Amino acid sequence: MSLSRNQFLKMFGLGALAAGSKAYALPPAAAETQRAAAGKLKIKAVDIFLFDIPLAVPFRIAIGEMKAANLLLVRIHTDQGLVGLGEACPFPPITGETQATNAAAARAVRDVIVGKDPLAIDGLLRGLGPLVHSNPSAVAAFDMALHDILGKVAGLPLFRLFGGSERSFETDITAGLDTPAAMAERIRGFVRDGYRTVKVKVGLDPDEDVARLQAIRDAVGYEVGIRIDANQGWSVPQAVYALRKMEKLRIEFCEQPVRASDTAGLRAVRAQSPISIMADESLFVPADAVRLIMAEACDSFNIKVMKAGGLLNSIRIAHVADAANMRCMVGCMLDSKLALTAAAHVAASQANIVYADLDGNSEHVTDPVVGGMTVKGGMITLPESPGLGCDIDPAFLKKLTKI
Ligand SMILES: [Mg+2]
Numbered sequence: 001m002s003l004s005r006n007q008f009l010k011m012f013g014l015g016a017l018a019a020g021s022k023a024y025a026l027p028p029a030a031a032e033t034q035r036a037a038a039g040k041l042k043i044k045a046v047d048i049f050l051f052d053i054p055l056a057v058p059f060r061i062a063i064g065e066m067k068a069a070n071l072l073l074v075r076i077h078t079d080q081g082l083v084g085l086g087e088a089c090p091f092p093p094i095t096g097e098t099q100a101t102n103a104a105a106a107r108a109v110r111d112v113i114v115g116k117d118p119l120a121i122d123g124l125l126r127g128l129g130p131l132v133h134s135n136p137s138a139v140a141a142f143d144m145a146l147h148d149i150l151g152k153v154a155g156l157p158l159f160r161l162f163g164g165s166e167r168s169f170e171t172d173i174t175a176g177l178d179t180p181a182a183m184a185e186r187i188r189g190f191v192r193d194g195y196r197t198v199k200v201k202v203g204l205d206p207d208e209d210v211a212r213l214q215a216i217r218d219a220v221g222y223e224v225g226i227r228i229d230a231n232q233g234w235s236v237p238q239a240v241y242a243l244r245k246m247e248k249l250r251i252e253f254c255e256q257p258v259r260a261s262d263t264a265g266l267r268a269v270r271a272q273s274p275i276s277i278m279a280d281e282s283l284f285v286p287a288d289a290v291r292l293i294m295a296e297a298c299d300s301f302n303i304k305v306m307k308a309g310g311l312l313n314s315i316r317i318a319h320v321a322d323a324a325n326m327r328c329m330v331g332c333m334l335d336s337k338l339a340l341t342a343a344a345h346v347a348a349s350q351a352n353i354v355y356a357d358l359d360g361n362s363e364h365v366t367d368p369v370v371g372g373m374t375v376k377g378g379m380i381t382l383p384e385s386p387g388l389g390c391d392i393d394p395a396f397l398k399k400l401t402k403i
Helices: 005-011 015-024 028-037 099-113 121-126 136-154 180-192 206-220 236-249 263-272 286-294 311-323 337-349 394-398
Strands: 043-061 064-078 083-088 168-170 173-175 197-201 225-229 277-279 300-304 327-331 353-356 369-371 374-376 379-381 390-392
Touching (some): 064 099, 083 136, 083 337, 121 136, 136 311, 136 337, 168 337, 197 206, 206 225, 206 236, 263 277, 263 286, 300 311, 311 337, 327 337, 390 394
Parallel strands (some): 277 300, 327 353
Antiparallel strands (some): 043 064, 064 083, 168 379, 374 379
């Protein structure tokens, strides 16, 4: 008996896959051409652009303030006409990089990868060596662009290529540091916009931080999910004091209560806190995940593409966490919709990534990205187009400085 692919899938109860596949499959001729190109592709050229997007409201956290997203766009061209896009969003208070250091790193990466096979992603990234430690966001931009090409060759959106099936999921939205009243008002607005979960920045004076959370609960009640992020702002005793006082305010988890380098401190807070602890700034690359698990220093991870140096390392961290029965969130810096969409593809692809904090462009005054993820009432939906599913507005691109 010979079966068509759709008959075969239906036989195993996979009719939805058979039907759904039509939504994202390339026309057969185009798909065949691209698959034939695999293994023969070469990186012909790499364009690097710098661009800034001002924020409508400055973003303040315990360790710094940002007034604009200072970004870098990487566009990789193959010899067969395929184009991959990637973005770096250096966030100096957290990663120590700047747009200028990312630009220098990106030029160096360009020199190394031109002429190479864009689909040999693991080898290309390993070839960059420890650059991921000094300029993870620059490496992330290249990793993203290479995966964009991979998805286009495969004819699949990245979340499907990475093994996911659901393209919609919930994200929270973040309120930066301000007075208790101002933060409560801001969060009331988020809830009006349909968000069911919010993230609240803390990490200053513990009593004031408790007052912030109390004001927010008073404003929105207890139906709204609240998670907090101290961004390394507390000492160990301050963290234990604040988290015990916040227990009655029903907090989902607390990100990075103490300094990034203080693994013992993180472990001590976790041991004494009634609220679950998530590592963020303590976790950049997969080796950090192993170290934190072995130290029993946290309950969960906040994976960020910019800290990890790309999608591949982000997924590796999720795998390490999964092996330790640990759940993850995918977060962001002040990314534009391009890098946010890349992060969303990671989030949608891994079962143990159960939280998302992908709101980096919520205060951007412009959105230069065409396509990509959509956000409505706190729900992200990914596109079904191959690769990242994003492009840059050509009119915007024309105005950028190429380096
Ligand atoms: Mg954080």
